Amino acid sequence: MELRQLRSLIAVVEADFSVSRAAERLHLVQPAVSQHLKQLEEELGTLLFSRQGKRLAGLTEAGERVLVHARRVLSGTASILAVGQDHTGHDSGVLRIGATHTQARYVLPPVIRRFREEYPRVELQILQGTPQQLAVMTVRDQVDLAICTEALHDYPGLATLPSYRWNRCLIAPLGHPLLEVSPVTLGRLCEYPIITYVAGFTGRRQFSDTFARVGLRPRVVLSATDTDIIKTYVREGMGVGIIAAPAFEPVNDADLGRRDLSHLFPWETTRIAYLRERYLRRFQERFIEIFKEEADRMALGSRAPRVPPGPG
């Protein structure tokens, strides 16, 4: 068995079972990749691909199983290379961060700024996606770190560190009655059209559950994945927004009124996730540190409780 054979296996799977495209990606010619697959199947004594004629159609059961471990193997070699780069003293490399829009837009900027100062030679990549997608990207080693609030529990291969806790706030055009009335209750919220996140994003599940538990049905007239979109339509007067508190920017959002809602909803914990077994380079660990520091600083301004030391 050779590493190149495993690389070809994975490349073919990720190229939707096109050997030619896999070969391109690997900077090889197509017969070479074909040979790798053949050699693997011969050594293992089993077909890894189901075929339709000559064309590859999918993985056999054996193929699925092999794939899992092939990924582990190559992840291991990547870790080994990373150790090397860490010890050559070059603080250079690539840091691939997976984040939702809310994280990338409102939470990450100060973190990124500090990180860039410390590691100017590290190329930063921010890849966006739904929490679900981020989790998958992380286990597939397409991002180094993922930052999100949801969907991480289902992947035992991921280690997750709690980074900060947050809750929601209400935003509305200045002068809106909900900004004046005291106190705000779940019932009051239901009297107005609401704009918030779509399901699967930024604590939407807990949001909905909170109302459901007391038998209320909020009138969500619009939901979006991005806080920006929510703000936009709040400004247009389509309804009141319920957003993650860290996403409110006092300066840019001075035209909007804001009220804290942490007495109404459960606190959410945003976590940093990465592949449990992989080697984290120095600057990757440092990024996590900076993130936590900035998160703590942010928490000082709010009433957020400390993150629990809980397990991943």
Added chain:
Amino acid sequence: MELRQLRSLIAVVEADFSVSRAAERLHLVQPAVSQHLKQLEEELGTLLFSRQGKRLAGLTEAGERVLVHARRVLSGTASILAVGQDHTGHDSGVLRIGATHTQARYVLPPVIRRFREEYPRVELQILQGTPQQLAVMTVRDQVDLAICTEALHDYPGLATLPSYRWNRCLIAPLGHPLLEVSPVTLGRLCEYPIITYVAGFTGRRQFSDTFARVGLRPRVVLSATDTDIIKTYVREGMGVGIIAAPAFEPVNDADLGRRDLSHLFPWETTRIAYLRERYLRRFQERFIEIFKEEADRMALGSRAPRVPPGPG
């Protein structure tokens, strides 16, 4: 990076940094192994070994880190080969079981007997060790499955399945006063010299803690790792034995009296451990099944509670 380079790295470490002996084990000549190490160090740009002159003395920090992942990589390739063997239909191979003496002597025999009938072409190896050693052997992939009650919690890389619960019983020469008096209490036990397991074995910690918690100090006059040894000295009249109940054999031990002590001590859970990430071959999973079935059968004869479904 090539797999052979990683193999050489590991072999050299496991040969106490002798390149020649590593080469022997790998069925290579010594310059070949030297070259592998050199290539690895060159590719990573770091020394992996600390040297005294030409001789290798130990691993550098980078070397230690690389070693961890190199093991993962080769464990992955082993899993891939195992998938292949599972799918070629040959139910042959090797099953390496790590067990303490108590397990190997009193619990495993019926399991092994059934397993051998089902898989006559699988070679069985029973490797003995302390629970601590067994855990290490498992993470190093020197055994496939380890069966023990202790020391597994400290290794996050291990998956553990609860298999059966057991408690202790008292053994003494027939006619011994402790066999007659009713009921047996911790206090009564302290009146007699006791023979039981050494620390780190077969629930010795819980044994000692139980007494300590009520301020009693049992007079342990002899401790051993093997139940056989304990029985021997009980027969010689050196004291009463406190052993794992499954280790009492009504037929062979007819010359000894026995009393259940499960009302005095906490129940222990024996677990089956294996490397979390590795692929378990069919017959390996089947062995676990058989083990659990036999454990259940054994539990029917005792008052043992069902194993909890708890996590690994």
Added chain:
DNA sequence: CGTTCTTACGTGTGTCGTAACGATC
């Protein structure tokens, strides 16, 4: 002086690329 690792060199294996062939939509 034996042991152990390094360096040097030749041979043979095997990997990849080119090219021609076959199948499938």
Added chain:
DNA sequence: GATCGTTACGACACACGTAAGAACG
């Protein structure tokens, strides 16, 4: 007929083994 995979073949690379040299106890 264009696309995609397989087969055939040759050139180049390189991994291993042999053999000789250098450091260490």
